[in-house]
Amino acid sequence: MANTGPVKVGLIGSQFQGDIHAASLEMVRHEAELVAVASPTPGNAAALAKRYRIPRVFTDYREMLREPDIEMVTITAPNRLHAQMAVDIAASGKHVVCEKPMAMTLEECDQMIEVARKQGVLLMYAEELFFTPKYLKAKEMADAGAFGKVHLVKQSEKHFGPHSEWFWDVERAGGGALMDLGCHGIAFCYWFLGRPAIKTVYCQLGTYVHGDKTRAEDDSLCILEFANGAVGLVEDSWTRRGGMDDRIEVYGDAGVTYANLHMGNALPTYSESGYGYAVEKAPTTTG
Ligand SMILES: NC(=O)c1ccc[n+]([C@@H]2O[C@H](COP(=O)([O-])OP(=O)(O)OC[C@H]3O[C@@H](n4cnc5c(N)ncnc54)[C@H](O)[C@@H]3O)[C@@H](O)[C@H]2O)c1
Numbered sequence: 001m002a003n004t005g006p007v008k009v010g011l012i013g014s015q016f017q018g019d020i021h022a023a024s025l026e027m028v029r030h031e032a033e034l035v036a037v038a039s040p041t042p043g044n045a046a047a048l049a050k051r052y053r054i055p056r057v058f059t060d061y062r063e064m065l066r067e068p069d070i071e072m073v074t075i076t077a078p079n080r081l082h083a084q085m086a087v088d089i090a091a092s093g094k095h096v097v098c099e100k101p102m103a104m105t106l107e108e109c110d111q112m113i114e115v116a117r118k119q120g121v122l123l124m125y126a127e128e129l130f131f132t133p134k135y136l137k138a139k140e141m142a143d144a145g146a147f148g149k150v151h152l153v154k155q156s157e158k159h160f161g162p163h164s165e166w167f168w169d170v171e172r173a174g175g176g177a178l179m180d181l182g183c184h185g186i187a188f189c190y191w192f193l194g195r196p197a198i199k200t201v202y203c204q205l206g207t208y209v210h211g212d213k214t215r216a217e218d219d220s221l222c223i224l225e226f227a228n229g230a231v232g233l234v235e236d237s238w239t240r241r242g243g244m245d246d247r248i249e250v251y252g253d254a255g256v257t258y259a260n261l262h263m264g265n266a267l268p269t270y271s272e273s274g275y276g277y278a279v280e281k282a283p284t285t286t287g
Contacts, residue, residue: 012074035069080104147250152231159240198227254271
């Protein structure tokens with residue numbers, strides 16, 4: 001009989017993002033129940049299981065896929081493994097959530113989509129920038145006409161480089177800063193502008209600081225030209241000292257807004273026409 005309670009979830013991976021998925025699932029217990037975790041290094045999955053009271057622990061994710069009651073599996077393993085894991089999960093009849101980047105190549109992505117389709121399961125890509133309150137607010141204002149016709153959307157994500165050694169290896173990561181961080185910015189610009197077709201892409205990549213660790217780029221600029229005439233500028237870097245920086249800028253013919261994900265709690269904004277709601281007791285949103 002179909003489960004009508006919270007979705008039973010299995011987690012692959014137990015480190016940085018595994019912990020974030022476990023913590024996030026704990027916040028929506030009425031909707032999802034994390035019942036198992038799989039991670040190959042002995043002791044790691046068990047440690048995560050202890051922290052989040054996850055009842056079942058596996059070292060091989062394929063064994064976890066044999067558990068008949070698990071309905072959805074979320075992948076927080078290195079990029080090189082995403083495609084094979086997604087295919088295995090879908091083939092076992094379970095829904096898939098996959099961390100970014102979706103896979104290493106477009107061919108792998110196509111294969112994932114094909115197997116999920118054939119098996120009749122959902123293949124979900126876990127992009128989170130669309131859910132951050134400040135960026136959502138910026139989109140809400142744009143959709144309400146606050147900035148008029150938007151012609152430029154910028155997103156940038158920068159820090160001094162990844163926490164795990166596999167990210168530096170292009171064979172396991174698929175690329176450098178653009179692959180690691182740019183997938184957020186590209187998805188963001190595309191979403192923000194209402195998913196128009198992309199006409200042209202220009203990228204400038206360079207290795208400036210971490211050439212001793214990687215043959216991938218540690219800094220990148222990516223310019224996307226969309227079919228509706230707007231431009232997206234995505235800046236990503238593994239060379240920024242001082243921790244993570246994540247920000248956006250939106251420019252239109254009637255206004256502008258800036259949002260910094262980690263600093264302050266407001267979006268400095270100018271709007272010729274005004275928009276829905278700014279703050280309690282503000283009589284106008286013009287200017
Ligand atoms: N959305 C985001 O903002 C965000 C942030 C960080 C990482 N990520 C993504 O999450 C994924 C994991 O990154 P991370 O930072 O957690 O890396 P990590 O190195 O901290 O953890 C990787 C995990 O994968 C496990 N793993 C390795 N081989 C495995 C295998 N064969 N079977 C099962 N598990 C295996 C490791 O044991 C470990 O638990 C990557 O694809 C990364 O791009 C996304």
